[in-house]
């Protein structure tokens with residue numbers, strides 16, 4: 124039985140979208156892994172499963188599966204793509220609506236072909252990242268190749284470690300990204316950001332994503348990097364985050380406010396996967 128899907132991307136972070144609003148079961152994990160393979164399947168950074176809403180008044184809910192088959196708590200670029208998919212399917216014509224994510228409700232505002240999402244509150248030193256012994260809030264220290272490096276630990280509903288670097292382009296993304304996956308301090312793995320402060324209004328960022336590797340963009344990672352640098356007083360509360368696949372705008376008016384992420388979402392093609 125062919126598997127119908129939509130291929131989408133948000134700033135180059137690419138997704139396969141499966142519509143399960145009818146409650147139909149997902150294919151088995153092995154098949155989904157194969158679907159995510161960029162040579163033997165369709166290929167995706169994450170699989171987004173759209174399901175019926177879990178709260179009154181929401182348009183739909185979504186779940187997030189990384190390429191390695193692990194489920195994630197949040198996906199910023201994916202949430203914009205879910206919103207765009209629902210709008211272009213005619214599931215809603217509202218200018219503002221709510222989606223239910225594993226991390227909680229996500230408020231959506233349509234801005235033409237772009238979407239502004241309420242990504243909730245950042246949690247520094249969140250309980251899914253145990254405090255390190257010598258932790259100096261808001262920075263932790265982590266030894267790599269015998270040298271300690273400071274990073275900011277933030278949860279946006281999924282865990283992030285953000286390193287401040289002189290050059291995102293020259294950052295050791297794969298090396299440090301893999302090193303942190305293996306660290307017992309991140310028992311469930313972690314998304315690793317490498318943030319370069321360009322000026323008070325601009326950050327360059329690369330992200331090694333848990334369950335995938337380096338992606339062209341990471342929405343929750345852009346939020347995590349922006350709020351980390353804002354908290355350190357290094358950038359303004361409205362900042363452009365420039366990732367290899369595109370630019371996202373992050374707003375965090377003050378520490379008691381939710382974080383807003385604004386960016387694009389595109390439908391690339393509809394497909395049928397005639398899997399084995």
Ligand SMILES: N[C@H](CCC[C@H](N)C(=O)O)C(=O)O
Nearest residue numbers: 195198199200281341342343
């Ligand atoms: N790899 C992430 C999930 C996808 C996040 C990213 N694609 C985004 O746009 O936020 C994790 O395991 O927490």
